[in-house]
Amino acid sequence: MKKKVAVLFGGQSTEHEVSRVSAASVLRNIDVAKYDVYPIGITKDGKWFEYTGAIDKIESGEWEIDEFYKTPEGQKFLFNKEVDAVFPVLHGLYGEDGTIQGLCKLLNLPCVGPGVMSSAVCMDKIYTKYLLERFGVKQAEYVVVNAYEYKEDYKQIIDKIEKKLPYPMFIKPSNSGSSVGITKAHSTQELIAGLTEALKYDRKILVERGINAREVEVAVLGNDYPKAAVPGEIIPAKEFYDYEAKYQNEASKLLIPAALSNEKLEAIKDEAVKVYRALDCAGMARVDFLVDKDTQEVYLNEVNTIPGFTKISMYPKMWQASGKAYSNLIDELIGLAIDRNNG
Template identity: 50%
Template sequence: MNKINVALIFGGKSGEHEVSLSSATSIYKFIDKEKYNVFTIGITKEGNWLYYEGDVENIKNGTWEKTANKNVNINLIPTINKNIGIEFENGKFEKIDVLFPALHGPYGEDGSIQGLFEISNIPYVGCGVLSSSVGMDKLICKKVFEQENLPQVKYTYTTKWDFNKNKDKVLEEIEKEISYPIFIKPANLGSSVGISKAKNREDLINGINEALKYDKRIVLEQGIDAREVEVSVLGNEEVYASVPGEIIPAKEFYDYEAKYLNESSKLLIPAKIDNKIIDEIKNMAVKAFKAIDGSGLSRVDFFIEKNTDNIYINEINTMPGFTNISMYPKLWEATGISYSNLIDKLIQLAIKRYTDKCITHLGSCKIE
């Protein structure tokens, strides 16, 4: 059987660039090389696409750009004279069969690059344009979850324009809607970047100003005393949920530092939760995934209120961190799917989604 050519895409212009480098490094190390040829394509923080062929550790440490081959043409736009794929200096051409974006945050999991993949007409791992954009936008996603009757903590929102125009009025409205402590989040960002916790109005003002550095719209949520639990989801039409895992943050809450920089944060896998609650969380995770028309993978985050055991959905992440020690693959490992097999399943799901779409719209198509 011929090997499948996979283009592993990493980096990007978002604030989660470094997280992406770690995800891509792990994927490259653990992907089945007997089954897949892997071509690594990096996107710089300035948005330049470069082909890289060298020590994979240079991807992780960020030095890959220094030795990237700037003379290799990466063509993802259909033209009359050029095929879709990678064209080398010596004239050799490699067709891309599947795209694997190990990209997080804006321009990577918000539907932007997924639109390019759709135009390229190549199978790609993960959610499509709509589900990626909805999943990335915390505010829109909350509205979708409301329609699906998925329980959430109380929330409100504001915009940069409104806050700058009438700060006092906005603050009063927020304090009327929800009470302290209040979590402040940019509407479009991942990895807990720009998130803060306010215990009073001074904190609230500072938190809003911080969040507005990253987005023009922000979400404000009622803080509750809760356990933080996450579930991994896998599938297209037929969707499965992993065992849940619990986060014990090193800090007061699970911000960027607690996730990636502070080794004192702990992941309890599987979470020590009653079976009834586990079933409810897994069902809610699948329902949330289907509500945004998800495909491939997502990680769904929940709160379990400590004094009541009430379950609240927090958010869905359509391209979660994907190192071999990240929560998403670790949860599947605990459920019975190894990291390498998980990569393989995601690629096969991408191909199936593509062929199903082709059968529906074009009659037939296949990956050669």
């Protein structure tokens, strides 16, 4: 008997569009001989619909203006199916941060990916740093900026940052993905502009020392016994791998495996599994590192618990390079979610 799987896409985060593209790829590759699949779209204003139209319209955004959804019946067509598992392809807030995971937990539904606590911590870059310091994971020096402190005396905050960190530095909203709201500052003026931009997305901001580094990512898969795929390297089309370089600029390149020695690749894989376990991840996560071009030291960058699943995304590509086909990867993720829920 086929299992019923709900695939959630869209959502209310700044990564709504990326989610749709990832979900379209999942829907094209999931084995329909094994699963009855129910695509569940979430609009930017939080409405949920079971979508029964063409997958291409999910990718383009036309699913919301499909003729069926213009009808009174379509406007009321909310999801009401009983399912065996939920696959949230929801990047960013209200999908990757423990909220959907908590809903599934309340309903006793297996949910692909890490649980509530792990999802929440990994989504918050600052608390990821706090926790991983306990495990001795090497990370770039940083300063935390809170919105209320910055508004009270921004000059004091700028002075604090410049005393601790040299330029260049990265400014990041603590809770945001796909490099949304991230900037690189080379001067006081750019630092102020970067903080102003980041504060549009979050009330907590992470300012990190810029490292002249190569960006290396590792796909990790599993529950109690996670394994890492062959690491990949990002060669961004721009100065750093921002949203435009990730999803819109075809000049960005993905190199799998990363151009490092076998010894270094294995060490990075081991570190990725260490981070995955320290954060109590399950199912999947992509663990991103920075490798200093001068010293070859490895620093943790961030952890993504619902990594991109688009046709150009690193997570499925790294597993494909490790011998695991896209459809088999989806199958394994659903199985891991069910096993975790039953365990």
